[in-house]
Amino acid sequence: MPDLPLLGPDADPAAVADELLTAGHGDGLPVVPPTADRLAALVDGVAAPDAVLGQVPPLFGELTVRAVAWYAVLAGCRPAELPVVVAAVRAALEPRFNLLGIATTTGSPAVAVLVHGPVAASLGLTPAGGLGPGSRANACVGRAVSLALAGIGGARAGLTDMATIGWPGKYTCCTASLPGPFPPPADGDAVTVVGASGVLEVLPASGYRTPAEVLAPAAAALAGVALAAGDPGAFRDGEQFLLLPPEPAGFLHGHGWGPEEVSGFLFAEGNAVLAAGAAQLAGGSSAYGAGDLRVAASAGDVRVVVTGGPGVKMALLPSWMGGTRSVTAAVHPL
Template identity: 50%
Template sequence: MTFSPVPIGCTVEDATTSLLADGVGDGLPVVPPTVERWERMLDGVADPDAVLAVVPPLFGELTARTVAGCCVLAGCRPGVVPLVLAAARAACEPEFNLLGVQTTTGTAAVGMIVHGPVVSRLGLSSSTGMLGPGPHANGVLGRALALTLSAVGGVTAGVTSMATTAQPARYGFCLAESGGASAVTVLAIGGTAEVLPRDDLPAPDDVLDPLADALAAPGRAAGGLDRMAECEQTLVLPPEIAGRVRDTDDLLARAHARLGAPVGALRVVEAGGPGVKMLHLPGWMGGSRGVTRTLG
């Protein structure tokens, strides 16, 4: 689906109402996409109308121009189109299974992780409160990706999107980690769950055992242990805990022992502020693997 700029002077209320009537938006107020804002967002983007992918479920054509429009709607600052475009293209790779994610009756949402020097360049937060509310860039970038995949893919609740309840991460989910090369990863996530070590000054087992329990939990809740092998789970560990989790094979083995079945793939991200509270992002049981794209 494509949409057009609104006239200068169009109010937030009118722009939001008009775009929603055309199937563009998430129900929250949007920044009116005037020609000036749209072109400023596209500044420096070569060939903005080249078709770079098709987005399910209705297989709309993904272009930089449409991505830029969605970045305006979300409230992004200029300069983010290459990142959001890379994330959208990553989500269209076969192993991600975006058709399943966008149409499932489950709660799956597309999560985005931004890595490397681009984090500071775009003003993203990889520290305290990074998932909000608060960090402006994290929230609007996650929303820009969600709006892009929804608008281009033709996602309509009750028509093409059949999520029984859905979840807030479908409005947008973006976290960051500062290490490594500049890149973006997309993940299908079922939600977020806090994980705590057993003690304030934990030994390795006091960290690993609760994490293993967290990784096993989705299999028990899903009612089908064989489905776990098709998903990818993510752990977000704050810096003072991350150093204690060196052996992910050991962690997976512990989770396997607790569940009595494989727990799928595992991704570990180092991010967050001071403290020992860890975050578990359950994978989607329908089957999805994370995809990473490097950024120039």
């Protein structure tokens, strides 16, 4: 990992962005100049800011809270947001997340961050339109995670990060989940990191009278991303995330559908659509995608997260087809 320089308070932000990018830091967007005062403010009160917490692929730089804080300064984070950023970065180091593959593939995965519990609201993280612009906290926390993982790990576009096309989620991808009838994957303050290869808007079917009409298009979307993988069996060991706004979540709950019913329907219906689609692409033969075709490893691996604002438009967050599993970790004081 390159040295992490500290600059003077009068540093020109435009020049800083160019200089740091040349040195292997940053994502091409303007950054907040990393000054000694700004870094000190973020690590103030941290018990062991220089303790090594792990090695970050692909070049296995040493992860410390101070290093994460330096990138959090670049991203514009406030001190209270640092524990969330550190928790997400540490979660991404779990072997099942496969950060080495995500950081170096020619594919397009980004590290998406889902924040759960009271900490989300306390930091101003918004679920409404959370994956889009308009929230400083969402943008800065997600960007800090991306910058820290890439910078500490040495993932540089065209050198170690070999993404053929990429997608904007690699700049920042962070939102907050909501409490309700579909509980988050952990109690209390926590983060979930997802190796997400994109985001797909999904609308309920015309009519919106039954749970099946709400969810059938989402099941088709699960199958669609598997068919788009070239090998429709690519998701047989993976996960998919459906981001469900409060309105359809309440509708489903009102019809007696909880997490198990929703995931079970999406899994079964998605598998049926996938099998039919694979057969059609094969011209009726078994040559295309023969064998075990599933939209996820199990019904429980079709994960439903309640987030968003007014309206019924859902979003599918498919995991990277190269092989990754989400990781949920508690957010602890530093």
